[in-house]
Amino acid sequence: MFSRVLIANRGEIALRVIRACKELGIETVAIFSEADRGSQYLDLADQAFCVGSAKSMDSYLRIDRVIAAAELGKADAIHPGYGFLAENAHFNEVCRSCNFEFIGPSPDAMEKLGDKNTAREMAIAAKVPVVPGSDGLIESEEDAINAARKIGFPVLIKATAGGGGKGMRVAADEASLQAAVVQAQTEAKAAFGNPGVYLEKYIDRPRHVEVQIIADQHGNVVHLHERDCSVQRRHQKLIEESPSPRLPEATRKAMCDAAVRMVRQANYYNAATVEFIVDQQDNFYFIEVNARIQVEHPVSEMVSGIDLIKTQILVAAGEKLSFTQQDIKPRGAAIECRINAEDPDRNFQPCPGKIQTMYLPGGYGVRVDSHAHAGYSVPPHYDSMIAKLIVHRATREEAIETMQRALSELRITGIKTTAAFHKTVLAQQEFVDGTVDTKWVERVLLPRLQSS
Amino acid sequence: MAESSKKPERAAPESTSKGDDVFNIERISRLIELMKEHNLGEIDLRQEGQRIRLCGVGHGMPFVQAPMFAPGMMQAAAPAPLTAAPAAAPSAAAAPAADADGPHIAIIRSPMVGTFYSKPNPTSKDFVEVGSNIQSDTVICIIEAMKVFNEIPAETRGKVVQVLARNEEAVDVGKPLFKIDTRG
Numbered sequence: 001m002f003s004r005v006l007i008a009n010r011g012e013i014a015l016r017v018i019r020a021c022k023e024l025g026i027e028t029v030a031i032f033s034e035a036d037r038g039s040q041y042l043d044l045a046d047q048a049f050c051v052g053s054a055k056s057m058d059s060y061l062r063i064d065r066v067i068a069a070a071e072l073g074k075a076d077a078i079h080p081g082y083g084f085l086a087e088n089a090h091f092n093e094v095c096r097s098c099n100f101e102f103i104g105p106s107p108d109a110m111e112k113l114g115d116k117n118t119a120r121e122m123a124i125a126a127k128v129p130v131v132p133g134s135d136g137l138i139e140s141e142e143d144a145i146n147a148a149r150k151i152g153f154p155v156l157i158k159a160t161a162g163g164g165g166k167g168m169r170v171a172a173d174e175a176s177l178q179a180a181v182v183q184a185q186t187e188a189k190a191a192f193g194n195p196g197v198y199l200e201k202y203i204d205r206p207r208h209v210e211v212q213i214i215a216d217q218h219g220n221v222v223h224l225h226e227r228d229c230s231v232q233r234r235h236q237k238l239i240e241e242s243p244s245p246r247l248p249e250a251t252r253k254a255m256c257d258a259a260v261r262m263v264r265q266a267n268y269y270n271a272a273t274v275e276f277i278v279d280q281q282d283n284f285y286f287i288e289v290n291a292r293i294q295v296e297h298p299v300s301e302m303v304s305g306i307d308l309i310k311t312q313i314l315v316a317a318g319e320k321l322s323f324t325q326q327d328i329k330p331r332g333a334a335i336e337c338r339i340n341a342e343d344p345d346r347n348f349q350p351c352p353g354k355i356q357t358m359y360l361p362g363g364y365g366v367r368v369d370s371h372a373h374a375g376y377s378v379p380p381h382y383d384s385m386i387a388k389l390i391v392h393r394a395t396r397e398e399a400i401e402t403m404q405r406a407l408s409e410l411r412i413t414g415i416k417t418t419a420a421f422h423k424t425v426l427a428q429q430e431f432v433d434g435t436v437d438t439k440w441v442e443r444v445l446l447p448r449l450q451s452s
Numbered sequence: 453m454a455e456s457s458k459k460p461e462r463a464a465p466e467s468t469s470k471g472d473d474v475f476n477i478e479r480i481s482r483l484i485e486l487m488k489e490h491n492l493g494e495i496d497l498r499q500e501g502q503r504i505r506l507c508g509v510g511h512g513m514p515f516v517q518a519p520m521f522a523p524g525m526m527q528a529a530a531p532a533p534l535t536a537a538p539a540a541a542p543s544a545a546a547a548p549a550a551d552a553d554g555p556h557i558a559i560i561r562s563p564m565v566g567t568f569y570s571k572p573n574p575t576s577k578d579f580v581e582v583g584s585n586i587q588s589d590t591v592i593c594i595i596e597a598m599k600v601f602n603e604i605p606a607e608t609r610g611k612v613v614q615v616l617a618r619n620e621e622a623v624d625v626g627k628p629l630f631k632i633d634t635r636g
Contacts (some may be wrong), residue, residue: 034625034626037626049565049622049624049625050624050626050627051565051625052625053625059625064564064597064598065564065565065597065625067597067598068565068566068598069565069624071597071598072565072566072567072597072622072624098598
């Protein structure tokens, strides 16, 4: 077992890893930027080193300084957390070549599954459904029609050089297809300098459902069922829950089995999340793999009873999983709300600043993962999440009630947070009914709130 | 890189040395053992006109371990300067009084994470010491990380007023290394 682990991250996930290490009897080495100097959670680590100035590029992303800190701190393993260097295969390799165990997958598996294209190919090879697509750029009008017929309308025309939702157009039928393709190509050339476009099936009102996987270095791969993360705004998750409401049992089983198949095929070990979208007919399609631990891992922990971070560390140290798939019997329902330092009344504008008072909820079924506290200054340089509020109850109805109670108890002054917005979401009929899709917040809820 | 120290077994109590002679060989051997045991870098003894100073360098002498950090310590100013004795594991000395500093005082801080070396190699003199005059390209120390020894230029000119890091100390970004009087 490791004697000392360096956590190459900050904030709540750094605290989460420190806690797991403490319970495993492992010493911890933390790193921090100048902007995080003095953060109280750093006192819980055995050592802490400043790795640079506030900007991530000058600190948390500085591989040389992270490795130097691991060397100085005499760590034998490094946990990358999420974000920052967590899915950087080069960092993964550097850690290992400097004799620090990387608490995550092998660099090879990380690269293979982490790359959207190779992952898609692996999914197809593993007979996992993928979003039907043209599998290549559209070279001609005939190309477009043939591809669209194969995929089925409506189709989404996407720029190959694009991203973040830019350069996309929808064509509902053959009549509008040609014009839409030409428009998309023109826009793509203007925005990205590359007119290449491809087609994908347009999924109407998709739900985002992902499967948590944990695998050891001995070939054991176990899933911890799914999480539904459909409450999003601009592709950022706001609320996650398990189980996915209204997901047919057959679909759940097929998705979980598909996720295990893919991870096994990639010889992947440690934690991963396989993301799918589910359409209104409950068909599921593979999207991508996140080759790391995720923000919303507590949701799966509550329902499965498995401490994922501890398990990650044990797996990295060469231990076999202490449980089999048969041992995983999900219990109850869990919901997580990401409490961000943002003002929902001002278009979710980030609100960095000093927290004056902070009163946290508690009681049966409530878990808070947070590095923040009264007197803590939320820095403007990183993501705006200051706390994760997680509830776990026997039923989804009860979980919603408990989350409402917990959100009401939560008091943070000095900065604005999204707590009240979460209360509003939980009170909407669509959320209660479990019919939310990934665009629902923007398409339905925000206009509804604006007009009232 | 700092080696972990091995504590030698405690020697059986010696027979009393002859009188109070600091140059008694048994006493000197005992002092050396004590230095190893307690990770002392230096002992400076004076007694009635006699003085002996033992500096631990080279093979066989334990190196000072990287101290355990709490973030607060990283901000504390100066541990005792190197020439003071005895030097045990660094303890945070009192921060210099604010009015002792002024706008002419500059603090050179570590630009990187690594091990601070005040001298080019264990047997040489320090790059600079209190009183040294420096220019911006004067190499004031080496900071080593991953077996790469980086010569750190002062990037300021003046006179060294205080040395704030000890040889082989673990330093991180922002750690104060030297106090410089820029008027000097």
